[in-house]
Amino acid sequence: MKTVTRRLTMALALAASLAVSAGAIAFAEDKDLIVFDWAGYEAPGFHPKYVEKYGDSPTFSFFGEEEEAFQKIRSGFKADLAHPCSQNVVKWREAGLLQPLDPSKITGWKDLNPQIMAMKDLVYSDDGKVWFLPFEWGNTQLTYNSEKVDEKDIQSVRAFADPKFKDRVSIGDNVDDAYALAAIAIGLKNGAIMNDEQFKQASDFLRQVHKNVRLYWTDTTDIVQALSGGEIDLAWAWNDATVQSVANGAPIKTKKDTKEGFSTWVCGYVMFKDAPGNKDKAYDFLNAINDPQVAKTLVGDWGYGHANVKGMEGVAPEVLKEKGYDAALEQTDRVWFQSPVPSDLKQKMIAEFEKIKAGY
CATH class of the missing domain: 3.40.190.10 (Periplasmic binding protein-like II)
Structure with missing residues (x-):
């Protein structure tokens, strides 16, 4: 994996x-x-x-x-x-x-x-x-091409599953960041506390996102190249991806003020x-x-x-x-911490994310 x-x-x-x-x-x-x-x-x-x-x-x-x-x-x-x-x-x-x-x-x-x-x-x-x-510590947050994405369409992280972004999305090949996004999207305050029904809801959301995913990025170089080169327009990415993309002259911005906020690891x-x-x-x-x-x-x-x-x-x-x-960590209403996940839940996430990426 x-x-x-x-x-x-x-x-x-x-x-x-x-x-x-x-x-x-x-x-x-x-x-x-x-x-x-x-x-x-x-x-x-x-x-x-x-x-x-x-x-x-x-x-x-x-x-x-x-x-x-x-x-x-x-x-x-x-x-x-x-x-x-x-x-x-x-x-x-x-x-x-x-x-x-x-x-x-x-x-x-x-x-x-x-x-x-x-x-x-x-x-x-x-x-x-x-x-x-x-x-x-750092943040994983909604990152977008400001010349191609209308900000009114990304008021929620649920935009990652919006069909209008088909083939224009990238999220990390990373179970922790992926389920952080899903947990935020379904309204959980702590992804480490997730019952079977909530786990199903989170996984179903990631399946919807998968329909829009052009690529699952594997490192900072991947996502910066994809954003800077115009290959994708919407990403769930670490804060440094925006900094490096802007340094490359790309019109990339982050949106921390979505309805649900952003994730911090x-x-x-x-x-x-x-x-x-x-x-x-x-x-x-x-x-x-x-x-x-x-x-x-x-x-x-x-x-x-x-x-x-x-x-x-x-x-x-x-x-x-x-x-x-x-803004550091002062915006407590915006921050969603990636808390330690129980071992049995983590293994379920790993197995399910592999299925999702394979299209199942």
Whole structure:
């Protein structure tokens, strides 16, 4: 199954010199800490204080998508920290792969975005234990060609299923984003809480969308080329797609003020139960990525938001606006968080989305 990874083409370019493949290890002088991550996040600009303290980055091992990472860890691969996104944290925790974090050892814990921290089952479990340090976030939203689409026709995300857009639509080849769109469209406030009837309604909506889909995009390059080249006019895409399309001179805009709003995803770091390395260094790394100064790199170079509120406040307003974060997360009535999904529901979504894409 193709899976979309939330990594910008720009981010991958940062790692191109390493010529790494998924699962490869980039060795550093400091081998007391192994971080299992997406390619690109080994850039020292994301953990400068760690490098300053120890003289080098940790050792990084890379995965291509989260299911691959999950299976590799279950098969016995050893690492200290990993970088999953919100929809998969519960699955990793329930599989017994993780150990709780000690927030007293994480500098700036109180500065983390309160809306992200309040997401059910993401940072905290019901017993109050901490399992996840949020790092970056971004939006999936209605994106359109302003020269071909009349804004009056896209007041709702249900426009993706409107027959007038047949062969003019693209959504990601990504079960999480797809069901986020469907859940928003059928009026759910939390897609992680979906009964059998609601799941059927969401799946039926995606089947209607499928009739209009020209392509399921697999990475940022795909969707930017499709939008900029005029191949499609309406997309369910990450915020960086608009930024890059506009940079290409294309008349692409986002519409966050649809009746239902837009979807926000969050990624961050967890600690493995059988972490073999130096735990003090693990917390030093977590402190380094949570440093407010890192926001300037994360937003400016990659176009993602930083979970540290002080970090976002330190980014120049013109940069925030350019990257599509001028409204940040203040518009709580517009934001629909992609919360952690129970494992059994996630497996149903994966299986059903494959059927939908195949035309069944």
